[in-house]
């Protein structure tokens with residue numbers, strides 16, 4: 621029998637529906653990753669989107685690359701899909717009459733940039749053109765609906781993709797809420813963000829998928845019967861907390877916490 625988290629079972633247990641694949645700016649079939657660790661690419665600086673920098677592939681997970689800007693520290697790594705519009709082969713910028721820029725926070729004196737650039741590219745392995753896949757087209761409008769399930773990058777731990785739910789929709793924005801994590805990791809993003817994926821994407825792309833957290837989702841699902849003075853808490857994951865486990869009425873923080881091995885962030 622298959623180990624670990626199963627969307628099939630989870631959707632049934634929670635009587636939930638997956639957001640249709642057509643809602644997402646993602647390829648119908650996840651792109652193939654032909655990069656290797658150590659290869660160099662041109663990437664737009666995530667902290668300064670107008671500048672093109674040299675980056676090195678530090679790690680990979682399915683079709684996602686962990687990148688580090690050359691000349692930057694190891695605290696600002698970022699992840700991009702192999703079909704990200706933010707990535708280009710080395711030489712792209714020059715072909716388009718642009719200039720490669722030092723990353724924000726370049727660790728040397730800016731006058732040493734030209735020399736640094738030459739040294740960093742000297743003898744480097746630049747990722748060949750065929751590694752870079754065409755960016756998928758953008759859905760014409762926001763078609764997400766509240767309650768739909770998806771897989772989403774945890775932006776506080778961007779190596780991770782986790783089960784999530786559309787918590788709200790506002791014009792071109794969606795609220796991504798992480799199942800079982802009480803809001804600490806939730807974020808708003810555009811409907812065409814590359815950080816969100818249809819249910820099943822991790823499995824079909826060979827990327828690991830986290831299991832939902834084990835915390836009560838929020839007081840939205842807390843039902844209190846004042847008459848009987850009975851407390852019952854329904855957790856989005858389908859578990860329920862008995863009155864003896866839960867704290868008494870009138871919570872102060874607005875959230876319930878269950879002791880769990882996954883408490884830490």
Ligand code: MLZ
Pocket residue numbers: 774777780782798801805882883884885
């Ligand atoms: N630091 C946490 C990771 C939490 C991931 C949550 N993703 C929605 C832990 O230790 O478990």
